[in-house]
Amino acid sequence: MxxxxxxxxxxxxxxxxxxxxxxxxxxxxxxxxxxxxxxxxxxxxxxxxxxxxxxxxxxxxxxxxxxxxxxxxxxxxxxxxxxxxxxxxxxxxxxxxxxxxxxxxxxxxxxxxxxxxxxxxxxxxxxxxxxxxxxxxxxxxxxxxxxxxxxxxxxxxxxxxxxxxxxxxxxxxxxxxxxxxxxxxxxxxxxxxxxxxxxxxxxxxxxxKSPNSITRNKSVNHLNQHFQDLSFSVKKLFELRKKLIAAGITNMDALGRLHVKQQRYVFIIIVRFIKSNIDADQLRQMLKSFESLEAYPMDKFMSISDYRSPAYQLLTFIFNRSYLLYPAIKLFRIIRR
The missing domain is CATH 3.90.550.10 (Spore Coat Polysaccharide Biosynthesis Protein SpsA; Chain A)
Known part of the structure; x- marks a missing residue:
């Protein structure tokens, strides 16, 4: 077979x-x-x-x-x-x-x-x-x-x-x-x-491309499950990077891309969070936990060409700065009403 x-x-x-x-x-x-x-x-x-x-x-x-x-x-x-x-x-x-x-x-x-x-x-x-x-x-x-x-x-x-x-x-x-x-x-x-x-x-x-994709579901339970699973992915990619480094892998292009993929999931979490009505304190807690996983701030996100569009650059600049991120969340939610 x-x-x-x-x-x-x-x-x-x-x-x-x-x-x-x-x-x-x-x-x-x-x-x-x-x-x-x-x-x-x-x-x-x-x-x-x-x-x-x-x-x-x-x-x-x-x-x-x-x-x-x-x-x-x-x-x-x-x-x-x-x-x-x-x-x-x-x-x-x-x-x-x-x-x-x-x-x-x-x-x-x-x-x-x-x-x-x-x-x-x-x-x-x-x-x-x-x-x-x-x-x-x-x-x-x-x-x-x-x-x-x-x-x-x-x-x-x-x-x-x-x-x-x-x-x-x-x-x-x-x-x-x-x-x-x-x-x-x-x-x-x-x-x-x-x-x-x-x-x-x-x-x-x-x-x-389905109209019923997971990104269209706005229920709190669904969003929290999605956030938890994305956070788990961030953790697993961090563990993979560290394991490869400990094994002597020196291909910086590979390690860098894994780091970028890891931070991309943080980017997705922030985007989905902004579009929700969940209290901002939950996002603060998640982003704090990502610091120890080298996933936030997203300082590697622009390091390779995969995600270097002007939109990504602008949003990453905002997302990496709490004094811009949380006012932006409030403003977006007011405009959306």
Whole structure:
């Protein structure tokens, strides 16, 4: 078995058929890969849709569990995976048709631990064809994972790369029991341990921009959970940086990018906090805790080109200064009324 595709699904009846259709419409023999849908306690017709598609596509199977969240569902999927490589895919996303064969050839030919590819933001299910032809795509040079982190402004999400299953399992990485941004520390941790990784500019993945995204939910409970999980990510990235430094890693581009990613989560927390109605004292406490994690003030945020737009520069200048930040919060909330 060459590949295991792990798809966590919770009340995904609106999109799961499109997702699965894109997975079965590939230039690979169906016996060479499995599609594992982990039904994470869905209460809609997700299960029935998957079972119905499984009747005509034997490589589709469903695993049932109580609702535990995306991370726990992915862990379950990995436990059941038997392919040489793993690909994580979200149930509301999909992939371009007939693209996996080329990527599998690259993975096997170079014996890669990780292979990243391009993603495209979409709003519907019509983008089923890659803009690149298999004949024209060329893989970048094979590098170790630390050099990969230092070279590429990598995405934190786990759906833009294939991982060798043996490497993944031996790395000791897993998804924590958190609701949000579990992959924010898993992805860099995984890459930091890779001996052979590469990237190919082949637009495979389709990221569906949802009107019901987590950034649109304004409930206090939701926001507090998001803040807690983002804070956990800040802590885990700090621990990863320190661990790499203690191990003798001297690639400053890689260490710097990890530091920037860490401070980016602080930036996101502040932006979301400003748009809420939560008392400013809670933000003060969070920012104080980030000081010991070298995440605030955000003095590294502008150190590399990833986030150097004029808007980022202005907001970072304000956010790093309490005498500007808290009056700005009050002013924004007054104007918003």
């Amino acid at each position: 060459k590949l295991s595709i792990v798809i966590p699904a919770y009340n995904a009846e609106k999109y799961i058929e499109t997702c699965l259709e894109s997975c079965v419409t590939q230039d690979m023999d169906a016996t060479d890969y499995q599609i594992l849908v982990v039904n994470d306690g869905s209460t809609d017709s997700t299960e029935n849709i998957v079972l119905d598609m499984g009747k005509s596509h034997p490589n589709i199977s469903i695993i049932h569990q109580e609702n535990k969240g995306n991370g726990a569902a992915r862990n379950t999927g990995v436990e059941h995976a038997i392919g040489n490589y793993i690909l994580f895919l979200d149930a509301d996303d999909y992939v371009a048709y007939n693209t996996f064969g080329t990527l599998m050839q690259m993975l096997e030919e170079h014996d890669l631990d990780l292979l990243g590819f391009s993603s495209k933001n979409v709003t519907d299910s019509s983008e089923t064809k890659s803009q690149h032809s298999a004949d024209e795509v060329q893989m970048d040079a094979v590098v170790n994972g630390i050099d990969f982190i230092g070279t590429y402004n990598y995405k934190a999400e786990v759906w833009w790369y294939f991982a060798k299953r043996e490497f993944y399992n031996s790395s000791g990485t897993f998804f924590y029991d958190r609701k949000f941004v579990q992959d924010s520390y898993l992805t860099p941790t995984l890459f930091s341990k890779a001996k052979k990784s590469a990237f190919v500019n082949y637009d495979i993945h389709r990221y569906r």
